[in-house]
Every structure is written in C-alpha cells, then in structure tokens.
Amino acid sequence: MNRASLIFAALLAVLLPLSLLAGRMWIDPFASYGPANAALILAELRLPRAVLAVVIGAGLGASGAAMQGYLRNPLADPGLFGIAPMAALGAVASFWLGVSWALPVAALAGAGLGMAALALIAGRTASDAQGGAGGGIALFTLAGLMLASLAGALTALAITLAPNPFALSEIVMWLNGALTDRSWREVMIAAPLMGAGIAVLALAARSLDALTLGEEAARSLGVEPGRLLLLLVIGVGLTVGAGVAVAGIIGFVGLVVPHLVRPLTDRLPSSLLLPSALAGACLVLAADSLVRILPLVSELRLGISLSLIGAPFFGWLLVRMRRGRL
C-alpha cells in the first residue's frame, strides 16, 4: 500500500460515517432520542446507498487509471471503450420493452455485447501488431469510439420513438445516473462484478507499467498485447457495465480521479490503481452526499452534478497541459 492509498483510505474512513448521517433528515449520532425510524433509514436507505457509491466510485476510479495507463494518455477515460453507452442502450431497451424490472440484466447484457465486439476487434489488433501492420492501440480506441457513437445513436432513436411519455421520462431520468432509492439488491448485483473487474485490472498492472516505454518496448519486455487488451476489455467492461447497470451513466470520475492521485504516486500505472479506486469511492460518495443535502426542490441527479464538477476540471486540465506541466 503506497502513500496515496493510505491518504484516500483515511479520507474514505472519515467520509463514510459522515455520509450516513447526512441527508434531508440529519441523524445526530450523540442524541439519545433520534428520529423514530433512524435505524431503518440507516440500514435500508443510507447504508446501501453509501456502499453503492463506494463500489461504483472504486470501479470507475480504477478503470480510469487503467485506461489512462493503457492509452498512455492522461485524457483517457473508461468511456472511450464504448462500454457505458452499450450498457445504457441495454437499459434503455428494457424501458422500451416495458420490462424495466430487468434493467440491470439488460444493461449487463449490453455491456457484455460491447465487450464481445471489442474482444473480436482486439484479436485482430493484436495479430496486426505482431504482423507489423501498425495502428495498434490508437486503432482500437477508434473502434471503441465507433461503438460508443453507435450505441448513443440507437439510444437517441429509442428516446425519439419512445412508446409512451412515461417511458420517455423514465429513460431520460435514468440516463442521468443517480443513486436515489437504491437498495441492497443493487449492491448485491454491482459489488461482486466490480470486485472481479478491479481484480482483472490489477492483473494488467505491470503490463501497463511496461507500456510507459511505448508499445514495441513493452512487447520486448514480454507484454502480450492481445492478453493485455483482453484484460482491459474484461476489467473495464465489468466495472463500467456494473456501474451503469445499477446507477446509470456517471461520467468524469474515471477521468478526474487518476489526475488527483497521480502526483501523490511515482506515476507508474500500477501504483495508481488502488489509490484511484479509493479516491473514486471518496469522490462519488462525497458528491452523492452533497446532492442529497442541497436545498433544491428535487434532488440533483448525481450524474449531472459530477459532470458539472468534471467539465470545468477537464478545461483546467487542458490549460495545464498547454503549459506543459503534466
């Protein structure tokens, strides 16, 4: 465990209990008489929601760190593989078909479809690298973007052709990710997949370090491009797919978090994975607590609030890069 991991683990240990107490109805841990249903609120509403925030944030943070390592680019984001839009498309299809109770399964099926498509392309890319055809990682990323725009277009089509206004509003609301009214059921779905995804990404960590030296040098160090790409597709697919399945699309965490963490580490991708997972958990947990206590008529959607934080941060990042400080 490096220094950055310790810092964010400590932060998480502070944030988690605070998040349980925060909400429309504050719970005072020292009061002898709390609200009558305080225990119920904690156990059935706030705890699953907080755990889900931690799980999703950890997955997004870790997959963001892995993607930036893989693409050798600080502006990479797990969304670049097009898995989140594919999962969203699956979820939207379930609204469209009127089987929204099966949403997580449909979203996971969408993510799985996206992963299968990417794995097929990955096989080609890897053999091309060995055959010296070039393109490699950049070409693969373009394939992911293609998948993302295809899924995005189909989602837009589903919205415009929504069977009834209720389905339409459900789809639009859901696409702006949120953790409102989530229960232990969602935790049970997301947590194992997220854990498996992060474990797969951890297997890729040292190969990502080798990529610091470029694709050919990495292969000369024994990295197998096909295997690495497959680990990435599975790891990012599981984490992002599971996140979308239970919370909708939550952007920018995967992009922003590795940047916050990188200066605290030796900057190698392997040192970034664990602290990024912890920092991602902190960020989503804090943002979700914040949208809960903001005095607005209806709760601000988590996906929107994170994008509101994320977009200006992205701009600041670009300015910093222009000054050559990254």
Next chain:
Amino acid sequence: MRLAAENLALERGGVPVVAGLSAALEPGTITAIVGPNGAGKSSLLLGLAGLLAPAAGQVTLEGGDLADMPPRARAQAIGYLPQTPDIAWDVAAENLVALGRLPWRDRGTEEIEAALAALDLAALRQRPVSRLSGGERARVLLARVLAGTPRWILADEPLAALDLAHQLGLIAHLKACAGAGQGVVVVLHDLAHAMNHADRVLVLDRGALVADGAPETALAPEVIARVWGVSARWLGEPGARALQTGA
C-alpha cells in the same frame, strides 16, 4: 548464445520489407546494421528481437525458433531499445530503469544498481525524466535495457539525437557490454561510427543483404557507391576513419 536469421522475410502491413536474409550473429561482438532510408534496418532489428513475426524463414536463438519461445523467456534473453524515446509518464529515472526487470518479475535491486552505475546515473536517479537532457535520457533508456541483463542488446539508432560526446560515451558503454560477452546489434546511420566501432557490418538495401563482413570490406567505397549512390573514400587510420564524400 547465437542469434541467427535464416532465409528471413519480413512484411509490414502486407508490404515486404526484408527478403531472403540469412546472417548468424555472434555474442561478444558489436554488429552494425546500415543502409539507406527505407532499406528495412529497423524492421530487421524488430525481426531479430522477435517483435515482428517472420513472413517466411525464421530467427533462431541458440538454435531454437524465436517464434516458439514464450514472450517472457524471449524478453529475458533479448533487450530491445526503440529508436524514439517515447516515455508516457514523468517517472523518476530509477523507476524507469527498474522497468527492465519486468520479464524477471523480481525487484532486481542489484541489477538495477549495476545498470545505474554502468551508465553513471547515480546522481540522477531521483530525477523525473522530463527534467533530463536528451543525452541523460538516452543513458537512462539504455540502463533500462541493461537492468534486464539480456544476453543480446538490440538498439535502433541509439546515437540519433545525441551530441558527439554522448555518442562516443554510449558507444563505449555498448563496447563494454560486448566485452562482457553480451551480443550487441545496433542500427546506425553514421557510416563512420559503423566503420570505427563495429566488429561486423550488415549493409541492407531495399530489404536485401548486399554486404556482410568486417567494416573495411562491407563498407568499401564500391559498396557505398552502389548502395547509397555516393562516391566516397575513407580517410585516416583503421579505428579512426572519416568518410570523405564527393571524392
């Protein structure tokens, strides 16, 4: 441990770049690969490193087909130094050098220290690569290869972008490696460096091996005239030759 190309043909994206090339390289020596732009030098080096699969023929290491070797075992035996220093993250010099131990999956503290010492990098070990000069960065990248203690060092134009003093310094390091029994293969642009420092020179032209032997014969003026289309002659004593062109 011998590294040999046997009737090797290489393609890049379906385009033939090297054809019918055979050469057995000996460890403990420096072999230079030279040729005009586009002759297939870098592709040949990639092929010898096992990083470009042969379209025909094979590359063997100690008699065994390189294509059949597990990537990790191959990485332990052959170190490859790419041409462009392409470093994605601003890591400290010593962490970059430590990446050379990846094929061994160990900490390799001794080997890393030895590599840092061999290239005189002890004072720079903590410095991020963005704050290294071009010459220092080239030393760090070579140290990364040395840290893996490969039996073969394959370097693609390691002297490009270095000033004269650093060129000579790097050549001295490569000579020391060859002296210690490692095989060294370098792609060189500067024919004078090949003439003065290599034990053997392979001259490539349009993917074919057109001359192979000791520098004095492989880089004879007739070869230079035929391959580069430049009339030239060598001045000076063996080991300190200079090329006079337009003679």
